Amino acid sequence: xxxxxxxxxxxxxxxxxxILSYFVVGNGVYTALMVMSLxxxxxxxxxxxxxxxxxxxxxxxxxxxxxxxxxxxxxxxxVETVRSALGVNYPQLSVIVVDDGSTxxxxxxxxxxxxxxxxxxxxxxxxxxxxxxxxxxxPHIPNLLVVHKQRGGKPExxxxxxxxxxxxxxxxxxxxxxxxxxxxLRLMDPILNSPRxxxxxxxxxxxxxxxxxxxxxxxxxxxxxxxxERFQVVEYLRSFLTGxxxxxxxxGTVIVSGALALFQHKAVMxxxxxxxxxxxxxxxxxxxxxxxxxxxxxxxxxAFASDPVxxxxxxxxxxxxxxxxxxxxxxxxxxxxxxxxxxxxxxxGMVGMFSLPFHLYVEGLGTIVEFLGYLLVPLSFFGGLISxxxxxxxxxxxxxxxxxxxxGAILLEEMTYRRYPRSRDLLALxxxxxxxxxxxxxxxxxxxxxxxxxxxxxxHRWEEVMHEGQSLSPGAAELAPVSAHGSMEKAG
Amino acid sequence: xKGRRFSGSLRQGEHDMIVLPVPNxxxxxxxxxxxLATVSLGTLVLAVGAMIRRWHDDxxxxxxxSLCAHYALTPTALLQRKYxxxxxxxxxxxxxxxxxxxxxxxxxxxxSAPPLVSVLEELCLELGLIDVWQRRILGxxxxxxxxxxxxxxxxxLHLFPRLHFLLRAxxxxxxxxxxxxxxxxxxxxxxxxxxxxxxxxxxRSLAALRQPQSFPALLDRMDKAVTxxxxxxxxxxxxxxxxxxxxxxxxxxxxxxxxxxxxxxSAAAEILRxxxxxxxxxxxxxxxxxxxxxxxxxxxxxxxxxxxxxxAAEVIAHLGLAVPTPxxxxxxxxxxxxxxxxxxxx
Numbered sequence: 001x002x003x004x005x006x007x008x009x010x011x012x013x014x015x016x017x018x019i020l021s022y023f024v025v026g027n028g029v030y031t032a033l034m035v036m037s038l039x040x041x042x043x044x045x046x047x048x049x050x051x052x053x054x055x056x057x058x059x060x061x062x063x064x065x066x067x068x069x070x071x072x073x074x075x076x077x078x079v080e081t082v083r084s085a086l087g088v089n090y091p092q093l094s095v096i097v098v099d100d101g102s103t104x105x106x107x108x109x110x111x112x113x114x115x116x117x118x119x120x121x122x123x124x125x126x127x128x129x130x131x132x133x134x135x136x137x138x139p140h141i142p143n144l145l146v147v148h149k150q151r152g153g154k155p156e157x158x159x160x161x162x163x164x165x166x167x168x169x170x171x172x173x174x175x176x177x178x179x180x181x182x183x184x185l186r187l188m189d190p191i192l193n194s195p196r197x198x199x200x201x202x203x204x205x206x207x208x209x210x211x212x213x214x215x216x217x218x219x220x221x222x223x224x225x226x227x228x229e230r231f232q233v234v235e236y237l238r239s240f241l242t243g244x245x246x247x248x249x250x251x252g253t254v255i256v257s258g259a260l261a262l263f264q265h266k267a268v269m270x271x272x273x274x275x276x277x278x279x280x281x282x283x284x285x286x287x288x289x290x291x292x293x294x295x296x297x298x299x300x301x302x303a304f305a306s307d308p309v310x311x312x313x314x315x316x317x318x319x320x321x322x323x324x325x326x327x328x329x330x331x332x333x334x335x336x337x338x339x340x341x342x343x344x345x346x347x348x349g350m351v352g353m354f355s356l357p358f359h360l361y362v363e364g365l366g367t368i369v370e371f372l373g374y375l376l377v378p379l380s381f382f383g384g385l386i387s388x389x390x391x392x393x394x395x396x397x398x399x400x401x402x403x404x405x406x407x408g409a410i411l412l413e414e415m416t417y418r419r420y421p422r423s424r425d426l427l428a429l430x431x432x433x434x435x436x437x438x439x440x441x442x443x444x445x446x447x448x449x450x451x452x453x454x455x456x457x458x459x460h461r462w463e464e465v466m467h468e469g470q471s472l473s474p475g476a477a478e479l480a481p482v483s484a485h486g487s488m489e490k491a492g
Numbered sequence: 493x494k495g496r497r498f499s500g501s502l503r504q505g506e507h508d509m510i511v512l513p514v515p516n517x518x519x520x521x522x523x524x525x526x527x528l529a530t531v532s533l534g535t536l537v538l539a540v541g542a543m544i545r546r547w548h549d550d551x552x553x554x555x556x557x558s559l560c561a562h563y564a565l566t567p568t569a570l571l572q573r574k575y576x577x578x579x580x581x582x583x584x585x586x587x588x589x590x591x592x593x594x595x596x597x598x599x600x601x602x603x604s605a606p607p608l609v610s611v612l613e614e615l616c617l618e619l620g621l622i623d624v625w626q627r628r629i630l631g632x633x634x635x636x637x638x639x640x641x642x643x644x645x646x647x648x649l650h651l652f653p654r655l656h657f658l659l660r661a662x663x664x665x666x667x668x669x670x671x672x673x674x675x676x677x678x679x680x681x682x683x684x685x686x687x688x689x690x691x692x693x694x695x696r697s698l699a700a701l702r703q704p705q706s707f708p709a710l711l712d713r714m715d716k717a718v719t720x721x722x723x724x725x726x727x728x729x730x731x732x733x734x735x736x737x738x739x740x741x742x743x744x745x746x747x748x749x750x751x752x753x754x755x756x757x758s759a760a761a762e763i764l765r766x767x768x769x770x771x772x773x774x775x776x777x778x779x780x781x782x783x784x785x786x787x788x789x790x791x792x793x794x795x796x797x798x799x800x801x802x803x804a805a806e807v808i809a810h811l812g813l814a815v816p817t818p819x820x821x822x823x824x825x826x827x828x829x830x831x832x833x834x835x836x837x838x
Contacts, residue, residue: 046646046658050665050693054603059732060766192728193692195717393524400528404535407542414542418549426546430539 012380019373026362027401033246034408038415040249041241041306045416048307053185056192057089063192064092065184065262066170068161070154072100074175077313079113083216084178086144089185094143096161101151107136110146114138121145127159127273155274155281162273165265172282174259177205178213178311186308187262190301198301199264199289202248202256203308204240206419207233209316218311223425228321230432231440232314237429238409241306241416248304252355254290256302258282260310267292267300277338280331287339287351294348307417322447329367329451330459336360367448374442402437409433552644559594583619588634589644591619596666603669613670622672625663629682629690633659657687664690668697676703683713688724695725699733707741710734711748718755731759735766742767742785749788754797761792761803768810785811 056062067085071078078097085095099107110116116136123132130152137145149160158172169191171184183203191198209232210224224230240257247253258281268274271292274281286302293300315321336359343360345352377394380386386394410429413419420426563583583591595616602608616622624634633656641647649655664682667675679701682694695713698706714730734741748760764785789811792804 043658046649047661047689049600050661050689052693052696055696055699055732059735060769061728061732061735061762192732193726195724195726387521390521390524393521393528397524397528397531400531400535404531404538407535407538411538411542411545414545418546423546423550426542430542434535434539 009383009385012376012383012385015372015376016380016386018369019377022362022366022369022373023398023401025358026366027405029358029362030242030405033250034242034405034412036249037242037245038408038412040245041412041416044306051186051189053182053189056185056188057091060091062091062188063169064094064167065090065188066094066096066161066165066167067173067179067184068158068165068170069095069097069173069175070100070157070161071097071102071106071175072151072154072157073102073104073106075102075104075106075109077176078106079109080213080216081173081175081177082110082114082144085173085216086141087181087216088179088183089181090188092167093184094145094165094167096164097144097146098157098160099146099148100153100157101149107146107148111136114141114144114146116144116146121164123163125160125163126269127163129156129160129163132160153276155276158281159273162265162268168265169262170265170268171260171262172258173310174312176313177259178208178216178218179260180309180311181217183260183308183310184262186305187260190303190305191262191264194301194303196299196301197264198303199267199293200256200286201262201303201305201308202244202253203260203304203310204244204306205236205257205259205310205312206240207236207314208311209233209314211311213311221419221421223420223428224314224316226316227432228318228440229314229316230428231436232321234406234409234429234433234436235444236314237413238406238433241412242405242409244304245306247355248302250350250354252350253302253304254287254351254355254359255283256286256304258285259312260308278331278334279327280335283331284335284338287335287342287356290348290351291339291342294352309419318443321444322450325444325447326451326454329448330454332359332363333452333455336364364452367445367452371445371449374445399437402441403434406433406436556593556597559590560598563594580618587640588621588624589636589640589647591621593644595619595621596662599666599669609670613672616666616670617672622667622670622675625666626675626678628656628663629660629667629678629685629694631656631660657685657690660685660687660690661693664693664697668693668700671700673701673703676701676706680706680709683709683725691724692729695729695733699736702737704737704741707734707737707744711744714748714759715751715756718753718759727755727759731763731766734763735770737767739767739771746784746788749792754795754800757792757795758797758800758803761789761800761807765803765807765810768807 067088069078069081069085071081074081082095082097086093097110099110115138117138119135119137121135123135130150132147132149134148135145136148145164147160147164149157152160161172162170169188171187173179187201187203191201207224207229208218209229210222211218212220212222223233244253244255244257247255261282263285267289268285271285271288273285275284275288278284289300289302292298315324336356339356342348342352343356348356377386377391381388381391407430410426410433413429414426420429563579586594595612599609599612602612613622627633633650636647636650638651641651646658649658660682664679667679676698679694679698683691683698685691685694695710698710710730710733713725714727714734717725717727717730742764745760745764748756749764751757751760789804789808792800793808795801795804
């Protein structure tokens with residue numbers, strides 16, 4: 001016992017130092033990203049005064065875009081999503097809905113809403129997919145095509161859409177999302193105005209819960225009612241306004257939300273489309289494109305703009321939130337393992353040398369470290385290794401820093417886009433930003449640990465998240481109840 | 493090297509053999525305390541900043557609305573030219589920043605209504621705003637005091653020369669929105685501005701002005717965009733701008749159609765195609781120079797570059813030119829990429 005005691009204490013001390021390093025690195029990098037984002041977003045919002053979207057919209061030289069909507073059992077919301085996609089302001093727009101073998105009335109609802117009739121098409125898949133069973137279109141809506149295929153999963157559904165896409169760019173849109181009218185023009189703007197070749201352009205995803213949507217558009221903005229959803233609003237703001245924007249500035253983007261991203265068709269074809277190797281196919285594709293560009297020595301750019309907005313429904317229940325976060329964490333681990341060859345390789349630039357190692361250390365391993373920290377720090381305290389004052393100080397510091405980053409994101413939102421017009425919404429957001437680290441953060445951590453455990457046991461199962469569809473379509477509740485089916489849901 | 497004992501982590505008197513290269517507990521505690529204090533203060537500052545920002549923006553919105561109401565600056569009033577000499581005198585008495593505050597949003601709102609634009613142009617000229625914007629593009633800024641800067645949104649931009657590009661770009665946009673023809677030489681000069689944003693906006697404004705004299709400058713930039721890597725303007729934005737010019741400018745595209753670089757040739761053909769497409773139906777496009785374009789397009793239809801051939805075929809289809817059909821069909825069939833049915837049918 002005499003030998004094990006000091007050893008245990010030594011391990012605890014070392015672990016406490018590891019937690020400290022994780023805290024310093026994670027928060028240090030996120031603070032730096034916040035400061036950079038603050039400047040970039042402020043500048044971007046000022047630049048939008050002369051962005052020239054009207055010229056883009058009016059020019060027949062603006063390249064065509066196809067919106068690909070993969071759908072599986074989305075009967076509650078699919079019609080609104082397609083309406084939203086068709087209502088986007090863009091000169092040459094096509095919409096392809098890929099019904100991935102739905103067992104509910106997704107196809108029927110689409111056929112009824114858009115008066116679709118079966119049509120003949122030649123389908124020669126450049127990217128392998130499971131067989132396509134039928135095509136549906138309406139001669140009066142020539143830019144809408146619905147494809148019904150055998151169930152093959154979201155990456156395959158997206159690849160089917162890519163095979164059918166004839167435009168130089170395509171946009172992936174989750175079936176539970178609404179696009180803002182100018183979002184595609186805003187996504188296209190950095191592509192067309194950059195002297196460099198831009199192969200991906202990503203935008204921001206915001207939470208629709210609490211807003212009112214009608215005919216595919218948001219008609220009233222507001223915060224959701226429940227605390228769980230409000231915490232997610234703050235989390236999304238922080239993630240997109242601070243995190244994604246900051247990484248894009250550093251040239252280290254590895255995640256562009258598949259819920260709203262514009263891809264260059266030929267580049268995606270060159271890397272073989274979306275892969276089913278991971279459950280976060282969007283992150284996987286971005287890193288694959290990075291790798292491909294570096295290997296081929298192509299000087300390409302991956303842009304991120306903070307004003308193209310897509311609205312999505314966040315999970316309103318703990319069970320669904322758990323599924324979502326488990327899957328995101330599982331996907332992160334799978335993607336990091338798949339691309340481990342890029343880690344610390346100079347040829348992959350910022351991504352290989354900094355972004356991926358950071359994600360591995362802070363987002364991957366950091367989850368375990370933080371989780372164990374919640375167990376071992378109290379143990380250190382009870383073992384007399386940490387004084388009560390230091391323990392209290394460290395806990396307060398952790399909470400305060402998290403609050404600082406979240407409040408920073410709210411300030412960014414306020415300085416730029418100010419989507420929530422009511423002052424009481426701002427006050428509520430600030431309050432939730434400060435409270436986020438008490439309870440909610442720990443809950444999310446618990447879900448993420450489950451994701452890591454799933455990764456360690458080798459699970460690859462896609463977990464569906466069921467959406468209410470209330471904000472997207474006020475009449476959704478009147479539809480026939482769906483059973484165990486959910487919507488294919490976006491990856492963070 | 494012997495590290496310091498991590499005294500706070502270990503019970504006193506025990507395990508003296510454990511030494512760790514870390515600071516002692518006291519310094520760790522004081523470091524954590526100072527970080528906590530800084531972070532808490534920072535959070536408070538950010539939260540208060542967000543609230544002040546909201547209050548400031550709301551106040552600004554109210555101010556603009558009241559000014560607009562006071563000076564009858566509504567689209568209807570402008571159209572009816574309801575601003576009297578007295579009103580104009582009162583407007584003149586306003587500081588420049590307030591005038592911009594009032595008129596810039598109006599300009600953006602009314603940009604697609606030509607009658608309103610001409611009234612606004614007249615008003616801006618009268619109030620000296622056009623002169624200010626022209627000077628700004630040339631880098632001549634009116635000095636602003638801190639108090640003045642704080643009284644308007646984005647006023648601080650005036651105080652930081654590194655951010656002046658935002659004001660230059662906005663000035664270029666305003667001149668384009670007003671279609672102020674006399675400003676074209678200044679806008680053409682702005683194509684060489686050190687900031688790419690100003691170049692881009694100046695390009696769009698020149699396209700809005702459609703001044704024939706500015707077309708060669710754009711052609712020159714197109715050449716540079718293809719042949720030089722360090723051009724702030726993208727080829728697409730140049731093509732889109734030039735395509736907005738009237739078809740008569742197409743004659744100036746002829747040298748670009750014979751350019752040794754295939755991307756310049758295809759860009760020229762694309763611009764021609766867009767110019768032709770935007771001509772009103774029933775017109776005889778290129779009528780005085782049809783034979784010249786017949787020849788050029790026939791050459792482009794046999795271009796070694798498939799992209800150029802495809803675009804040339806589209807223009808030929810659109811114009812119904814007397815280019816020998818077999819040439820187009822043969823080249824079209826040779827190409828890997830398929831020609832549209834209408835192009836081949838032509």
